[in-house]
Amino acid sequence: MGRVWTLVSVLAVFGCEAPEDDDGGGAGGGGGNVAADGAGGGSADAAPETDAAVADPDSGEAPQDAGPPPEPDAAVRDPSCEYPGYSGIIEPGWVMPPLFWESAFLEDGTEITFGFDQAFCEPEYADFHTIVIIVGAGWCVACPSYFREVGRIAPALQEAGALLLFVETEEIDYTPSTSANSQHYINRLVGRTPGIRVGDGETRPTARAIYNAPVVEAFPSGFVVRKRDMRIIADQQQARGMLDFVAIAMDPEAYWGRPGYDPQCGPGDEESSEPNDSEEQASALMAGQTISGGVCGADVDYYRVEAAGPWRVDLDFEHAVGDLDVYLIDEQTHGPVRGAGGQPMGSNSQDDGESFEHEGPATIMVLGRRLATAPYDITLTEL
């Protein structure tokens, strides 16, 4: 326990705030709404816009020769693999955008390409169930002890099916880190701990996307992506002391949104249409119908609206119990429809209840902000 206490103290006392944020969007202070924080989309550091830019990075895999027939289990990417719909918002509860690095390094110095799309689709990552992302900066005095602690639990993480991704965001002089510098820095701290090392200055399609992510409010930071749906299921900012990354990796379907707190509702509160966690599973929401349900775990709720004309959806819940939001889903990208400023369309206030109007058939998604949980009533009204 001594070691843990030391770390807790270090985090509590020395936890580094990001330096004056001249890039916007980094310090999500909790005040802004999701759309504003999504300034992944709104600021100069725009969120990834095209799937094309990331869906086919030169995937470092050698094309197959026309020679011998491929073995049934040949390590070839499934061409039908499709990355989950994402918003560009790097915040707990949302799907991690398919960021990638043309230059990344393994613990032994081997240079590779790496991206979340590869991790999701490529066979070499088939055995991983979570991606644990550890984020630091060269100027952050609490980072070395945090990274060393991660190094100590790395074997257990690997055993639990977690892929470790170390991200160095900035050098000691605040310049964005290259992957090569990140590799030197990380290896100095954790030696040849298995994991991928990248520098945020080389994050693509948008450099410094990790530094500017709402999930990273201070340094050191860390968060966990569940590979099944690429959602961010846990983040360091909401925890006292280091997140229990090993426990999370061992049970990524459990609720890890607020360490130490139980969800505000349970299976008995859930709508009868669960599971409704994807567009394919969306349950029908008919005009004049009210469905009682809840976001009670690390999932979201999809509903399908079949209405020819204009309609309004009302989501009734108590903000003090949990901050739920509702979004319109784009059937092409499978992420939220984006407004002119890049913000997702829907309703994401800081008050009790959400409501928005639209017309025609559509799919909508109810999501707990930063993995908030709460029971709700959802009603569709034709206008």
Ligand SMILES: [Ca+2]
């Ligand atoms: Ca639900």
Ligand SMILES: [Ca+2]
């Ligand atoms: Ca659900």
